[in-house]
Amino acid sequence: MSSLSERSRASPGPPNSPPPLRSLSPEEVIAQTNLLDDLMxxxxxxxxxxxxxxLCGLGWFADNMWLQCIALILPRVQSQFEIQDKYIGILSSSMFVGMMFGAMFWGMLADAYGRKQAFNLTLIVTTLFGVAASFANSYWLLCLLILGLGFGVGGNMPVDGALFLEFTPKKNQYLLTFLSIFFSFGAVSTAFLGYYLLPPYSCEDPVPGGCQGKGWRYMLLAMGGVTFSMVIGRVLLFRMEESPKFLLNHNRHQEAAMVLSRIFHINHKEVHSETFEENIETLTTRFTKPHSPGNTSGESSSESESGVSPTEFNALRRPHPHLRPFSTTGSSAGETKYRPLFLHKYRNKWQRKYRTAMNRLTPLLEPRFRLSTILIWVIWAMVAFAYTAFNVFYPKFLQEHGQGGKQPLQVVYKDTLIYAAAGVPGSVLATFMIEGRLGRRYTMALSTFGTAIATILFAVLSDHTALTVFSALLSLLSTLNYAVLYSYTPEVFPSDIRGTACGVAAAMSRLAGILSPLLMGFLLSINTSIPLYVSFAAFGISGVLMCFLPIETRGRAAE
Structure with a gap:
């Protein structure tokens, strides 16, 4: 503590006002990016x-695992708390409300303070709320806890995807699409547990006063245990490094060089090559932004006492280049005297947070990215709306849709397991298709059109075998579509706004996920098939929009 306070006193100027620095020119930014690509x-x-x-795949695994868990327990929760069809969608919407705010919060946290913090905290938050939800004694308390659960889950895919991309060499960045295989296995694991936990501990038919079966509680508790095991793997069994691209964007070149050197040693267990050493030296000298003149001797004493150079210390304090310094003006001494200090403090705090958020969103709407940003946001929203409309109520569709009318729970959850397992090959197919002639954009479009066709066939046919086949086809193609979409989005945007771009895109999908169960729950009370027709239309529109995306990222290095 003493050394920290001494270091703070030795630094010139207020702690939140670093000395002015020059920005890198566009040519220097490109050269720095190319040099980092060479190092990777x-x-x-x-x-x-x-x-x-x-470890990143486990984040994607947890994302879909919890989404499928809510879909599976929804009819059982409805049975216990005797909730009407038009209100049962609130449970899923609560999940998506949390995921929407979580996606934005964790994405911006990753851009402002580093990927490493968000990477570890998302699953910790998810575990705590998941376990707590299993003890909920009312429907509305359950919805509140599921909202907190969604807040943690919401950051997994945008943060983990950006982090993996930034640690991967250009020629291997296609493996980001392969992460979606974990997404598929998340659904399979949930369906597998649901098949064994829900039918034995749930009621086949409505019970006066509500079914008191604890199957859905056991499901939430089991999901919380699985997520906690992932936390142990991330925090205790693996040393996570901060993203070098994040460090360079914050002018922390020495730290970036140390991270790159440690990873080289992990991969090769040998002395660095001459080329690698030369590139590291160039990275730490050529692109370091010089301080303005006027540093005091206090900085030298800081270095001697703490062992940290003034350059390194000030770099650690430096804000993101897109952030503008904030100052409070316009309040007189008299006003300050009579205004409650804590209100003044928190008003300024939230004003700074608002300005920070706006500054991070502005680059996404520059001419270079404007069309891509708008189309990606709409596509994420439309695909999420369509997929949620089908997926959230899929067990209920199986129970009430088709020749057999009401199906036994054992049959319903067996079909759900088939539906989940059918999505696994979609992730593998996507990994190969995106490197072929179709590229990212048209692979997405083709799979989305196929998903729309499978949805409408599921809606109009009633034979049990046909329903199983076309629901499996829908699962395969929608997984393929999501695999490409999740990898395409971070590839479009440069690293300094990638976390925000992915976070906002994911937030758009969560917003659609909030609205979809509410609307579909109302439509479900009118007719079981109407949500399926709405899902078909939304998938079709999404496919058309994908054809107009202006940027093809196949073979292009992430910036």
């Missing part, structure tokens, strides 16, 4: 990246 190529796709692939 030297490092290669080794042990560190493979471990990171698994």
């Amino acid at each position: 190529t030297d490092i290669g796709m080794g042990k560190f990246q493979k471990q990171l692939l698994v």
Whole structure:
């Protein structure tokens, strides 16, 4: 504590007012990005990246695992608390409300304070709320806890995807699409547990006063245990490094060089090559933004006492380049005297947070990215609306749709398991298709049109075998579509706004996910098939919009 206070006193100026720095020119930014790509190529796709692939994949695994869990327990929750059809969608909407705010919060946190913090905290928050939800004694308390659960889950895919992309050499960045196989296995694991936990501990028919079966509680508790095991893997069994691109964007070149050197050692277990050493030296000298003149001798004493140079110390304090300094003006001494201090403090705090958010969103709407940003936002929203309309009520569709009328729970959850397992090959197909002639954009469009066709066939046919086949086809194609969409989005945007771009896109999908269960719950009370027709139309519109995306990222290095 003493050394920290001494260091703070030794630094000139207020702690939140770093000295003015020059910005890198566009040519320097490109050169720095190319140099980092060369360094990542030297490092290669080794042990560190493979471990990171698994740990990031577990975040995607948790995302879909919890989404499918809510879909599976929804009819059982409805049975216990005796909730009407038009209100039962609120449970899923609560999940998506949390995921929407979580996606924005964790994405912006990742851009402002680093990927590492968000990477670890998302699953911790998810675990706490997931376990707590299993003890809810009312429907509305359950909705509130599921909202908190969604807040944690919401950051997994945007943060983990951006993090993996920034640690991966250019030639291996297609593996971001492969992460979606974990997404599919998340659904399979939930369906597997649901098949064994829900039918034995749930009621087949409505019970006066509500069914008191605890199957859905056991499901939430089991999901919380699985998520906690992922937390242990991330926090205790793996040393996560901060993203070098994030560090460079914050002018922390020495730290970036140390991270790159450690990863090289993990992958190769040998002395650095001459080329690697030269590139590291260039990175730490050529692109370091010089301080303005006028540093005091206090900085030298800071270095001698703490072992940290003034350059390194000030770099640690430096805000994101897109952030503008905020100052409070216009309040007189008299006003300050009579205004409650804590209100003044928190008003300024939220004003700064609002300005920070707006400054991060502004680059997304510059001419270079404007069309891509708008189309991606709409596509994420439309696909999420369509998929949620089908997926959230899928067990209920199976129970009430088709020749057999009301199906036994054992049959319903067996079909759900088939539906979830059918999505796994979609992730593998996407990994190969995006590198072929169709590229990212048209692979997305083709799979989305196919999903629309499978949805309408599921709606108009009533034979049980046909329903199983076309629901499996829908699962395959929608997983393929999501796999490409999740990898395409971070590839379009540069690293300094990538977390925000992915977070806002994910937030748009969560917003659609909020509205979809509410609307579909109302339509479901009119006719079981209407939500399926709405889902078909939304998938079709999404496919058309994908054809107009202006940027094809196949073979292009992430900036």
